[in-house]
Amino acid sequence: MNQKIELLFTLDEGYLRPLKVALLSIHANNPKQAFRIWLVHERISQESLVSLQAFSEHLGFEFREMKVDGSNWENAPTVARYPKEMYFRLLAGEILPEEITKVLYLDPDILVINSLNELWNIDLTNHLLAAATHIGLLDLTTPLNKVRLDLDHEYYNSGIMLLNLAQAREKIKWEDISQVLQKHANYLLLPDQDILNYLYGKYALTIPEEKWNYDARMYTKYLAKSLNKHDIxxxxxxxxxxxxxxxxxxxxxxxxxxxxxxxxxxxxxTDIIEESIRKKL
Incomplete structure (x- = not known):
């Protein structure tokens, strides 16, 4: 049997419907793979949690939710599109049980359209995380981000990350994150992603964005970069x-x-499945 893949989501109630869509796509394209879903949140209602658990179990997924105290993040920069919950993934090593040594974090605004096994099985022995960069055709944003955050490595997208939790428990400390928030809050454009890159990007393994973190806005860019090989x-x-x-x-x-x-x-x-589940509850 395949090893169970541990999936992490950190979000608020507003992203529960997209999360269910993502979960359905994972199930549809990984039909023989076992998954355990970890939902880390601060204030999702019990009614919504019951609905999400029923949906997950309908797909054959094990479901675990963990409610955390988000008071540490009260003064951290947030915007409507990036709520406080985005920071929780940074402390996944502290939040998840000690026996979980690796987890795949996914943003909810995704579709999984092929197997995740190759990504899950990447060797992270010498790395804290594996993530992709989003490099434009002329690569204008990467140099700007390197200058803005004084980086000597690539600027990684935090939306899809394979996390080595053993290393995370050693390296990622709230005190360090808090210090960055206090000193540099005004310079953080994508707050948690900037913190991830500033403090921990040097420990990252680069994975190909075209395969593992395909920016759905950028089809033409990918096509041009690949000399028309990466078509639909x-x-x-x-x-x-x-x-x-x-x-x-x-x-x-x-x-x-x-x-x-x-x-x-x-x-x-997803909506059809949800309606079927509601009739049974």
Missing amino acids: HWVLRNTAILHFCGKPKPWSKKHDNRFTALYLNYQQR
Whole structure:
């Protein structure tokens, strides 16, 4: 049997519907793989948790929720699109049980369209985490982020991260994060992602974004970078995680790109399953 994959999500109530869509896509494209879902939150209602647990178990997933005290983050920079819960993933090593030594963190605004096994089985012995960079066709943002945060390494996207929790428990300390928040809060554009890169990016292993963290806005960029090799057929065969970065989100009527219909199909299937579960509860 395959080893159970541990998946981590940290979010608020507003992202529960996208989370269910993501979970359905994971199930559909990893049908023989066992998963355990870890939901870390501060104030999701009991009714919503019961609904999410029922949905997860319908898919055959083990479900665990962990409520945390978010008071440490009260003064941390947040915006509507990046709530306080985004910081919880940084302290996954402290929050999750000691026996969990590795976890795959996923943002909820994703579709998984191929197997996650290869990503899960990456050797992280000498690294704190594995993550992708989002490099533009002319790569203008990476140099700016390096200067802004005084980095001597790549700038990693924190939306998909394979975390070595054994190393996280040694290296990631609230005191260090708190110090960065106090000194540099005004310079943090993507707050938790900036902190991750500033403090811990030097411990990261780079994984290919085209496969593991495909920015769904950037089809034309990927196609051009690959000299027309990474067309839609290549994506559907080789990309594992489509990440709907930025705005508008694919559940919004304003979203209309090459991957919108695919997302809406999974959303429609999710709603059908939800209605079936509600009738049984």
